[in-house]
Amino acid sequence: MLLDTAALYFRAFYGVPDTVRGPDGQPVNAVRGLLDMIARLATEFEPTEIVACWDNDWRPQWRVDLIPTYKTHRVAAAPTPTTADADPALEVVPDLLSPQVPIIREVLGALGIPIVGAARHEADDVIGTLASHAATPVDIVTGDRDLFQLVDDSRHVRVIYTGRAACPGWRCSRMPPSRSGPASPLGNMPTSPRCAATPRTLNRVPVARPPVTGPG
Numbered sequence: 546m547l548l549d550t551a552a553l554y555f556r557a558f559y560g561v562p563d564t565v566r567g568p569d570g571q572p573v574n575a576v577r578g579l580l581d582m583i584a585r586l587a588t589e590f591e592p593t594e595i596v597a598c599w600d601n602d603w604r605p606q607w608r609v610d611l612i613p614t615y616k617t618h619r620v621a622a623a624p625t626p627t628t629a630d631a632d633p634a635l636e637v638v639p640d641l642l643s644p645q646v647p648i649i650r651e652v653l654g655a656l657g658i659p660i661v662g663a664a665r666h667e668a669d670d671v672i673g674t675l676a677s678h679a680a681t682p683v684d685i686v687t688g689d690r691d692l693f694q695l696v697d698d699s700r701h702v703r704v705i706y707t708g709r710a711a712c713p714g715w716r717c718s719r720m721p722p723s724r725s726g727p728a729s730p731l732g733n734m735p736t737s738p739r740c741a742a743t744p745r746t747l748n749r750v751p752v753a754r755p756p757v758t759g760p761g
Contacts, residue, residue, distance in 0.1 A: 599662035
């Protein structure tokens with residue numbers, strides 16, 4: 546099972562109220578929501594392995610060179626032409642979410658879930674590479690419709706698509722058989738042709754769940 550980690554913790558952040566806080570008073574709603582997602586996925590789909598795919602570069606310059614409008618609406622501060630390599634564009638991230646990202650990495654490590662990224666590439670690239678080379682069935686968990694193009698019934702590669710719930714928590718939206726929607730508009734990318742998709746659905750994860758604790 547390959548997790549589009551950033552997509553999931555962003556959805557967790559917006560789906561779980563920021564009144565969920567740690568002992569020090571710091572909001573941990575994204576952490577809690579992501580853990581709830583992973584717990585539900587592990588219980589319902591019983592994957593043999595879970596990999597947290599990571600955005601080592603959320604907006605690679607080589608992709609911007611190909612599509613200049615790529616994610617421009619999510620740029621907080623653009624680099625200058627002379628400092629692009631040393632000072633990449635900064636992504637707009639909610640103030641209450643940024644401090645939770647290092648905690649998410651720490652918790653994933655404590656759970657033994659490997660974090661896999663690649664320099665100058667996004668999690669989508671990592672997911673595409675791992676899914677296309679996998680020798681076993683693969684479930685891709687994402688809220689990004691761009692990844693529908695990886696669905697391959699002959700190789701048992703499917704997408705578990707998360708949709709933002711109307712109330713705290715999250716759920717997966719059902720994908721109609723043999724049809725998926727156009728490419729996600731979130732990246733300001735041209736739309737892609739429809740591709741084959743296997744219908745999957747996941748009920749909303751309740752947020753009232755006992756905390757996850759480590760061994761000992």
